[in-house]
Amino acid sequence: MSSFRYRPEILEGVADHIDCDLKEYEDWFTLEPSQLKEITDHFIKELERGLTVEGGNIPMNITWVMSYPTGHEQGRILTIDMGGTNLRVCDIHLSSTKRDSDQIQKKYELPKPIKAGTADELWDWVADRVQDFLNDHDSGGQKDRQLPLAFTFSFPVDQKSISSGVLQHWTKSFNVSGAEGEDIVAQLEAAINRKKVPVKIVALINDTTGTLIASNYGDPHVKVGCVFSTGCNAAYMEECRLIPKLKHLNLPEDAQVIINTEYGAFDNDSVILPLTPWDHQIDRESLRPGTQRFEKMVAGLYVGEMLRLIMVTLHEENKLFKGQDITRLRSENALDATFLSIAELDISEDLEDMRYEFESSLSLSPVLIELKVCRYLIGLIATRAARLYACGIAAICKKKGIKKCHVGVDGSVFNKYSGFKQRAAQGLRDIFDWPSHELDLIVLNPSEDGSSLGAALAASLVLNRETKEHPSQVMED
Ligand code: BGC
Numbered sequence: 001m002s003s004f005r006y007r008p009e010i011l012e013g014v015a016d017h018i019d020c021d022l023k024e025y026e027d028w029f030t031l032e033p034s035q036l037k038e039i040t041d042h043f044i045k046e047l048e049r050g051l052t053v054e055g056g057n058i059p060m061n062i063t064w065v066m067s068y069p070t071g072h073e074q075g076r077i078l079t080i081d082m083g084g085t086n087l088r089v090c091d092i093h094l095s096s097t098k099r100d101s102d103q104i105q106k107k108y109e110l111p112k113p114i115k116a117g118t119a120d121e122l123w124d125w126v127a128d129r130v131q132d133f134l135n136d137h138d139s140g141g142q143k144d145r146q147l148p149l150a151f152t153f154s155f156p157v158d159q160k161s162i163s164s165g166v167l168q169h170w171t172k173s174f175n176v177s178g179a180e181g182e183d184i185v186a187q188l189e190a191a192i193n194r195k196k197v198p199v200k201i202v203a204l205i206n207d208t209t210g211t212l213i214a215s216n217y218g219d220p221h222v223k224v225g226c227v228f229s230t231g232c233n234a235a236y237m238e239e240c241r242l243i244p245k246l247k248h249l250n251l252p253e254d255a256q257v258i259i260n261t262e263y264g265a266f267d268n269d270s271v272i273l274p275l276t277p278w279d280h281q282i283d284r285e286s287l288r289p290g291t292q293r294f295e296k297m298v299a300g301l302y303v304g305e306m307l308r309l310i311m312v313t314l315h316e317e318n319k320l321f322k323g324q325d326i327t328r329l330r331s332e333n334a335l336d337a338t339f340l341s342i343a344e345l346d347i348s349e350d351l352e353d354m355r356y357e358f359e360s361s362l363s364l365s366p367v368l369i370e371l372k373v374c375r376y377l378i379g380l381i382a383t384r385a386a387r388l389y390a391c392g393i394a395a396i397c398k399k400k401g402i403k404k405c406h407v408g409v410d411g412s413v414f415n416k417y418s419g420f421k422q423r424a425a426q427g428l429r430d431i432f433d434w435p436s437h438e439l440d441l442i443v444l445n446p447s448e449d450g451s452s453l454g455a456a457l458a459a460s461l462v463l464n465r466e467t468k469e470h471p472s473q474v475m476e477d
Helices: 022-029 033-050 119-137 184-194 207-218 244-249 277-284 300-316 337-345 352-362 368-400 412-416 420-432 450-469
Strands: 075-082 086-095 100-109 147-153 199-205 222-228 232-239 256-260 405-410 442-446
Touching (some): 022 368, 033 368, 033 420, 075 119, 075 450, 086 119, 086 450, 100 119, 100 450, 119 184, 147 184, 147 207, 147 450, 184 199, 199 207, 199 450, 207 222, 207 232, 207 256, 207 405, 207 450, 222 412, 222 450, 232 368, 300 337, 300 412, 337 412, 352 368, 368 420, 368 442, 405 450, 420 442
Parallel strands (some): 075 147, 147 199, 405 442
Antiparallel strands (some): 075 086, 086 100, 222 232, 232 256
């Protein structure tokens, strides 16, 4: 059995007790090194297509962040980071001492009705949280001036400048009306003005762009910034002369710009990804079928759903949870990535922690053999996700001719799901064929909460530019 196969020893004895051919699932979910290489090569073609005027599946959005931080940025910036689950507000002080910062932050969970309401309701809610944060943490002195605000927005936007951006479409489980096709900075600014919150938006960036900037600030070997959480995506620095869709701007020959790839949309036309019946089902039943096909196989929002659908299939085939009431298991999104992570962390003989999760989350009482089967399925699903995720990073590095670098990765799945990093690293090894005696050449490093710091650094780059252009309009720090 080659090294990339997921631990078959977990299944010892299972076949004697349960009529369930897991080989079929192993075949669906196992990705051989040769498949990873093919997927990576197709990925490179799609990254390149996204840079052309005609475009392709992957948007390759221009961020207008045209340099890495120098390490000497300074000043006070407020940041808001709107991800799939939370809004994080931070007050960041960049110190002129090289590569140093200080921050106070607060997380607010995005209420479900807000994620499915109207744009005005969403932006009013965000503006209120910024005001709450200032009430709690701003000890005064700000009343008569506006603080610069950097906005990290974890969705695809088409940007004509660093301080504006039209939402292309919602991803993850967002379904707010009246925002798609609109400049979301203008919308948030209108709410900020309605509520008289003393801030001024100076930069809009994606979470991957923020992660790249913040990781590179701490470690200049970082060349790719990734997020692996509810959604998945990556950003990297591209030379403008290699971006056909920017050709008409006649930018200087040596100009470069960070590209927010939005590679969750890879292979939306289903040419290369090894889609299983459950991948098709997840897509069909999602809010936007046909979009984010790669993300739907890889990201945290979907791995729990994948497990749930397979368990329902096995139950209907009379192979799992015989005679049990699976009502809770039938409910959409009943499981999240944490459920899978807890199961994989349970190395006890009787899988007690895992059993507890089944009882509390699903009201099911599986026997030990059933728990072993589910644990095996979880391993297959999570290993496939990590190995596919490696293809996106490999594609960026191969496209840029990067043989050796660090990759900054933010996101709860990467940072909290035990074993994910090792599986993704093995995926990179299988793609690049590094000799076994060599250490990894492309190294995945955690960058927890990096995107807010990255946003502050991007804002500071903008403010410095403005200060040079209009010395009289300096915002205080
Ligand atoms: C969004 C990206 C984001 C990623 C990670 C995706 O669903 O489209 O903009 O970077 O999730 O948060």
